[in-house]
Amino acid sequence: MAERRRDALQFPESEREFLEPHLPPKHRADDNTSRVFTTLTFATSLDSSLALSPGTQTLLSGPQSKAMTHYLRSRHQAILVGVGTAIADNPSLNCRIEGVGGYGGDGLEGQPRPIVLDPNLRWDFSSDSKVLALAADGRGRAPYVICAKHPSDLKRVLLEQRGGKFITLNISDTGPSKGKLDWTDILQALRDHGVQSVMVEGGGAVINNLLQPHYATLIDSVIVTIAPTWLGQGGVVVSPPRRCSADGTPVPAARLRDVRWHPFGEDVVLCGKLQ
């Protein structure tokens, strides 16, 4: 049995039941489903902010909802963030729940694969990246970087040495991701690389892009932590593009159905499906 770590998080069995209907099915090695179970999840303030300002990290989740997020990480094969988040936060993107690989468990069992959406190769993971350091230390997996350019051999070799890789896709020339990567292509590429479930954590640009009606059928589950604070103006806001009906009247951009709420400490967690 691997050594117990003092920084491991606890998430009680009694809280897990609430989340179960909103999680991907437990995967089998022979599972041939063609699509990726996709969960959109993030922590927000009462004024829909993810962070106090662009380029900064803001702690919103309390200890219980943070443990919940780490439990979600253990139940998905991958975590996806945009390069803005990778640069701003230098995140760990691993799972620190007691009992998963690297935190008392065997190998890398329960550790999700970090995915960074970085079309123009802005992320310099070669210096001081927590994700790569954790991968080297056996407490997380090396990232897959989804890009639209060919990386330098230096970056490619460094990533591959740690067990990660670059996945190069074409920029979309139509639809709601014109000039970017299309989510249908991103999720298909993940499936082609063996990923059966992914939680998309953010940041603002990623969430606002994905919350467009065109992609609603790609998202299986939405799980949002709401913290009892207002961050104020100038933050990184979740607010997808406006929609209008045929006569030009504004209509809601997106809405959840089958909604359930659960308090975690001072936060509340909302689970639902996109209509």
Ligand SMILES: NC(=O)C1=CN([C@@H]2O[C@H](COP(=O)(O)OP(=O)(O)OC[C@H]3O[C@@H](n4cnc5c(N)ncnc54)[C@H](O)[C@@H]3O)[C@@H](O)[C@H]2O)C=CC1
């Ligand atoms: N409270 C929370 O749960 C979370 C908060 N954050 C916060 O969000 C902030 C970062 O958000 P943003 O600046 O909006 O950056 P972001 O993390 O959304 O990354 C934006 C970048 O991702 C790439 N991207 C996004 N969609 C794409 C697409 N369809 N195709 C190709 N590339 C695409 C582009 O390069 C874009 O510039 C940080 O302050 C971070 O702390 C991030 C994640 C979760």
Ligand SMILES: Nc1nc(O)c(N)c(N[C@@H]2O[C@H](COP(=O)(O)O)[C@@H](O)[C@H]2O)n1
């Ligand atoms: N659930 C949640 N609560 C918050 O308060 C947050 N700021 C975030 N941010 C996301 O988590 C990443 C940091 O994760 P590590 O602890 O470094 O693994 C950060 O990059 C955001 O994606 N999430």
